[in-house]
Amino acid sequence: MENALSEKAFQDKIDAGISIEPKDWMPETYRKHLIRQISQHAHSEIIGMQPEGNWITRAPSLRRKMVLLAKVQDEAGHGLYLYSAAESMGISRDELLDQLHTGKAKYSSIFNYPTLTWADIGAVGWLVDGAAIMNQVMLQRTSYGPYARAMVRICKEESFHQRQGFEIMTVLAEGTPEQKEMAQDSLNRWWWPSLMMFGPPDEESPNSANALKWKIKREGNDELRQRFVNQTVPQAEILGLTIPDKDLKWNEAKKGYDFGTPDWAEFKNVISGNGPCNKERITNKIHSHKEGAWVREAAEAYAAKKNKTLIAA
Amino acid sequence: MTTQEALFNYCLRLADNHLILGHRLSELSSKGPLLEEDIACTNISLDLIGQANALLQYASSVENKGRNEDDLAFLRHERHFYNSLLSEQPNHDFAFTMVKQFLIDAFNFYLFDELKKSKDLTISALATKGHKEITYHLRHSSTWIDRLGLGTDESNKRTQNAINELWRFTDDMFVMDEADKILISEAIAIDLNTIKPKWHNTVNAAFEKANLKIPEKVWMQYGSKQGKHTEHLGFLLAEMQHLHRAYPGVKW
Ligand SMILES: [Fe+2]
Numbered sequence A: 001m002e003n004a005l006s007e008k009a010f011q012d013k014i015d016a017g018i019s020i021e022p023k024d025w026m027p028e029t030y031r032k033h034l035i036r037q038i039s040q041h042a043h044s045e046i047i048g049m050q051p052e053g054n055w056i057t058r059a060p061s062l063r064r065k066m067v068l069l070a071k072v073q074d075e076a077g078h079g080l081y082l083y084s085a086a087e088s089m090g091i092s093r094d095e096l097l098d099q100l101h102t103g104k105a106k107y108s109s110i111f112n113y114p115t116l117t118w119a120d121i122g123a124v125g126w127l128v129d130g131a132a133i134m135n136q137v138m139l140q141r142t143s144y145g146p147y148a149r150a151m152v153r154i155c156k157e158e159s160f161h162q163r164q165g166f167e168i169m170t171v172l173a174e175g176t177p178e179q180k181e182m183a184q185d186s187l188n189r190w191w192w193p194s195l196m197m198f199g200p201p202d203e204e205s206p207n208s209a210n211a212l213k214w215k216i217k218r219e220g221n222d223e224l225r226q227r228f229v230n231q232t233v234p235q236a237e238i239l240g241l242t243i244p245d246k247d248l249k250w251n252e253a254k255k256g257y258d259f260g261t262p263d264w265a266e267f268k269n270v271i272s273g274n275g276p277c278n279k280e281r282i283t284n285k286i287h288s289h290k291e292g293a294w295v296r297e298a299a300e301a302y303a304a305k306k307n308k309t310l311i312a313a
Numbered sequence B: 001m002t003t004q005e006a007l008f009n010y011c012l013r014l015a016d017n018h019l020i021l022g023h024r025l026s027e028l029s030s031k032g033p034l035l036e037e038d039i040a041c042t043n044i045s046l047d048l049i050g051q052a053n054a055l056l057q058y059a060s061s062v063e064n065k066g067r068n069e070d071d072l073a074f075l076r077h078e079r080h081f082y083n084s085l086l087s088e089q090p091n092h093d094f095a096f097t098m099v100k101q102f103l104i105d106a107f108n109f110y111l112f113d114e115l116k117k118s119k120d121l122t123i124s125a126l127a128t129k130g131h132k133e134i135t136y137h138l139r140h141s142s143t144w145i146d147r148l149g150l151g152t153d154e155s156n157k158r159t160q161n162a163i164n165e166l167w168r169f170t171d172d173m174f175v176m177d178e179a180d181k182i183l184i185s186e187a188i189a190i191d192l193n194t195i196k197p198k199w200h201n202t203v204n205a206a207f208e209k210a211n212l213k214i215p216e217k218v219w220m221q222y223g224s225k226q227g228k229h230t231e232h233l234g235f236l237l238a239e240m241q242h243l244h245r246a247y248p249g250v251k252w
């Protein structure tokens, strides 16, 4: 009875657009939903450092190397804000990392694809950060306060990443035939996985209804995907690159593009662990966590000793 | 050797030290022991490569042969790199990385502090800006020396081991040759003998405080000022330069 009352008050608050703060009452299902979503987002930022970090030591100019370093550093920062937002719901960073390492928590399946050429650094910035922004702009108004505030900071940097990615693609597309081919090949490989970033079609998305009711999300997967396609197709035209979709065409009636269906079987397969890099991403993560264990232990022991001398003095 | 040649060479040394050290550190991106440390190391690497970039731009204008900073970074061969032997040593483990950073940060701290007074206005401006960043780098690596030295038995052992292994490359940083002589006489460069005792005191004090020590009777290795490196540099450059070299003359 009491619960039903609180739940009604909670939903009223959401409907009135009042943000939910860590100390406020919230239904357990809301809390669980958000921990899952925020931690999944945080893990995506962290795992996403790998495919991009893959090219830091090989970046073809000093300027590109610096921009890429700064980007990877930003992503680590995003991971940090988001872990803090998740921690505000009463889960520790250790627990979150443990869920990632044991495969209990997911991350965006896009990062299970390899960055095979330098052009992939351009395509990831342009398409992957571009798709992320579609989601994240909406999340700046998400109902949970700490998450919304983290998104405001993150969004600014993400749009910067997207512009830089597009710039890499521009230079390649305007470069030698070999460079242009590199750019086209990269678009071919990243286009469909980028469309999959918005998640399965709404009618098959199990968590979508609650997320909309609680205003965690404000738009459905299909709506965001459509907006992404509408925004990106003209950009590909500017680049003189071809989107690898034979069903793609302008639909005057809906003032948007019709486009083909992503291979959802592939999507499910990658999510369930069979993408080209799932194994490597998690193995690397676990490896560096283990390698770093003695460092973390040393830092803790040192802090404890310092504390002791402070108390003694 | 003309003053211009000496200055070009001197800029390359300063730039290469930062570029190669920054490159090594960037290898650790997304592999740090802690997320916070990953961010710090990436940030320091970015500072170092940024300073290298500015120094190479200046080297390019001093040389005045139409080679830009990327040509200098990506098209020079191993025998024409002048970074210290210490900077090119592999990361091995976090103790190696931090000991290496610390020894070089302390060197750069005193070197750049002196170079602020250089008669060459570009060098002095770059040193002033660089010294601020290096001050933060030194604070970061000193803190780790303290933590690792005093943390656990294992961290102390690993750190002492790294010091023992790396010490033989430290003297190489202080070698001077004709280029230094010419530039010192014009008050452009500084006499490295004047900063060596300061460097030694700082290092020694930090180690003593952290229950670590400088190894005795170490046979020193030299060669970086003549472009004679350890075998590690070739592999580093192969990785760093391959893409740039694979597509000659294109824009990126
Ligand atoms: Fe991000």
Ligand SMILES: [Fe+2]
Residues within 6 Å of the ligand: A045, A078, A132, A158
């Ligand atoms: Fe993101």
Ligand SMILES: [Fe+2]
Residues within 6 Å of the ligand: A075, A129, A157, A158, A161
């Ligand atoms: Fe990003």
